[in-house]
Amino acid sequence: MKKRYRFFALLLILALMASGCATTANKAFVTEESQVQLRSIQTRAFDTTDKKKMMQNVISTMQDLDFVIDKADFTLGSVTGNKYLGNAVITMSVTVRPRGEKQLLVRANAQYGTTSIEDAATYQDFFTALEKSIFLTAQQID
Amino acid sequence: MAAAISGCATLPTGFLKPGEGYLEKRSLQSRQYDTTDEKQILTAVAGVLQDLGFTLDDSESELGLVSASKKADATHGGQIAAAVMLDILGALGGASPNATAQCDKHQIVKASVITKPGLDGKKTVVRLTLQRIVWNMNNQVSRVETINEPQIYQKFFDGLSKSIFLEAQQI
Numbered sequence: 001m002k003k004r005y006r007f008f009a010l011l012l013i014l015a016l017m018a019s020g021c022a023t024t025a026n027k028a029f030v031t032e033e034s035q036v037q038l039r040s041i042q043t044r045a046f047d048t049t050d051k052k053k054m055m056q057n058v059i060s061t062m063q064d065l066d067f068v069i070d071k072a073d074f075t076l077g078s079v080t081g082n083k084y085l086g087n088a089v090i091t092m093s094v095t096v097r098p099r100g101e102k103q104l105l106v107r108a109n110a111q112y113g114t115t116s117i118e119d120a121a122t123y124q125d126f127f128t129a130l131e132k133s134i135f136l137t138a139q140q141i142d
Numbered sequence: 143m144a145a146a147i148s149g150c151a152t153l154p155t156g157f158l159k160p161g162e163g164y165l166e167k168r169s170l171q172s173r174q175y176d177t178t179d180e181k182q183i184l185t186a187v188a189g190v191l192q193d194l195g196f197t198l199d200d201s202e203s204e205l206g207l208v209s210a211s212k213k214a215d216a217t218h219g220g221q222i223a224a225a226v227m228l229d230i231l232g233a234l235g236g237a238s239p240n241a242t243a244q245c246d247k248h249q250i251v252k253a254s255v256i257t258k259p260g261l262d263g264k265k266t267v268v269r270l271t272l273q274r275i276v277w278n279m280n281n282q283v284s285r286v287e288t289i290n291e292p293q294i295y296q297k298f299f300d301g302l303s304k305s306i307f308l309e310a311q312q313i
Contacts, residue, residue, distance in 0.1 A: 055205055056258045060269070063171070064164045065157075066288055068254045068271045074204035081254075084273060084286040085157055092158075112153055119155065126158040 033118045041120045043107040044127045045099055046134070051077060054104050054134075058094050061126070061133045067092060088113050092126075106130070170292055172269040173299045175306065180206050180257050183266050186305040187255045193301055196253060206257035216249040216276050242279060249276045251289070253298075270298055 031038060048054060051074075058079050059069055067081035067090075077096035082089055092110040099105040108126050110117040117123070175183060180203075187208050188198060196210035225241035232239035251274045260267050272289035 052205070059205065059207075059256055060258070063256065063269060063271055064160050064168060066161070066167075066271075068209075068252055068273045068288075069207060069256060070209050070252075070254065071200050072202045072205045072207045074202060079205075082273075083157075084288060085154065087283075087286060089286065090157060110158070112157075115153060117153070119153070122155055122158050125156060129158070129160050 031116065031118065038118060039107070041118065041123055042109050043105055044130075045103045045105050047102060048104055048134075049098065049102060051096055051098070051104060054096050054106065055079060057130060057133045058096060058106065061130045062092065062094070064133070065126070065129065085112075167290070168269070170290070170295055171271055172267055173302070174260055174265045174267050176264070177266055177306075178259065178264060180259070180266055182309060183257050183268060183306065184208060186302060186309045187257070187268065189309065190298065190301040190305040191253060191255070193305065194298070196251075207254070209252070209254040211250055211252045213248060213250050216246040218246060221245050244278050244280075244284065246276050246284060247279045247281070249274050268299075268302065270295060 033041065046054065055072070055074065055077065059072065062069060062079065062081050065083065067083045069079060069081040071080045072078065078093060079095075080091070080093040082091045084090075090110060090112050092108060094106060094108045097105050097107075106127075108123055110122070110126075177183065184201070184203055184206060188201070191198065191208065191210045194212070195214075196212040198208060198210045201208045222242065222245050225245050228239055228241040232241070251272060254271050256269045256271075258267050258269075259265075272294065273287065274289055275286050276284050278284040
């Protein structure tokens with residue numbers, strides 16, 4: 001009788017271990033687009049080396065798009081914010097880093113709820129707004 | 143909470159396009175102050191957020207950012223009264239609408255303040271943005287929204303003007 005309990009206990013432990021192996025963690029690393037394609041959709045280069053000004057423009061563009069800025073780091077060049085659309089949360093982070101001597105690379109990536117945005121047109125909308133914001137600053141119009 | 147929010151299946155498009163009236167929103171959320179001392183303004187911002195009962199979550203002085211949040215009561219007498227009425231009427235009709243459970247209970251307000259130099263180089267622009275998450279009596283997220291009431295923004299900026307003065311006087 002005692003042996004049988006031990007057997008069941010062992011079975012139970014094995015079952016628990018097996019179910020622990022079937023993790024859903026890999027679901028978080030699935031992307032629809034290829035790595036190269038995703039980068040080209042999410043990244044733009046700008047002919048300026050003024051990182052601070054670029055980051056200020058990124059922040060004000062995000063604010064114009066209704067984002068509330070949660071975090072920013074000048075050294076890393078990152079800005080993170082989120083906005084509410086209906087009952088959904090859109091989270092977006094933008095990074096600014098130098099590209100060569102004369103350019104800055106700006107990369108945006110956004111999530112809608114638990115879905116990563118991989119739609120080129122959506123990112124184009126953001127970069128269009130960003131371009132406009134930089135233009136506005138250059139032209140001294142507020 | 144994340145599960146409650148992410149229930150939507152189809153992805154909308156165009157949500158990274160500036161909406162109509164974004165310029166009005168910008169002016170509602172921004173004020174200019176006659177100083178180029180951004181650090182002083184940021185200190186005053188942190189002070190006024192604390193005055194309003196917020197706790198600071200993050201800050202970056204190089205870029206001029208302070209983000210903060212506050213948990214607050216969200217119960218509303220009128221809403222509860224209406225829900226109780228509905229429940230009584232429902233009970234009389236043999237149904238149990240349980241509308242009181244859907245009433246707002248508490249909320250988290252998130253504030254984010256950005257400072258940047260004005261375009262003329264003599265002023266500092268301060269822009270505040272506010273959001274809130276509201277939970278109902280069942281402790282479920284009932285809604286998330288951007289706060290757009292002008293008087294709330296005005297209250298913050300009134301406080302900021304005072305705070306700048308107090309900081310200058312070392313109070």
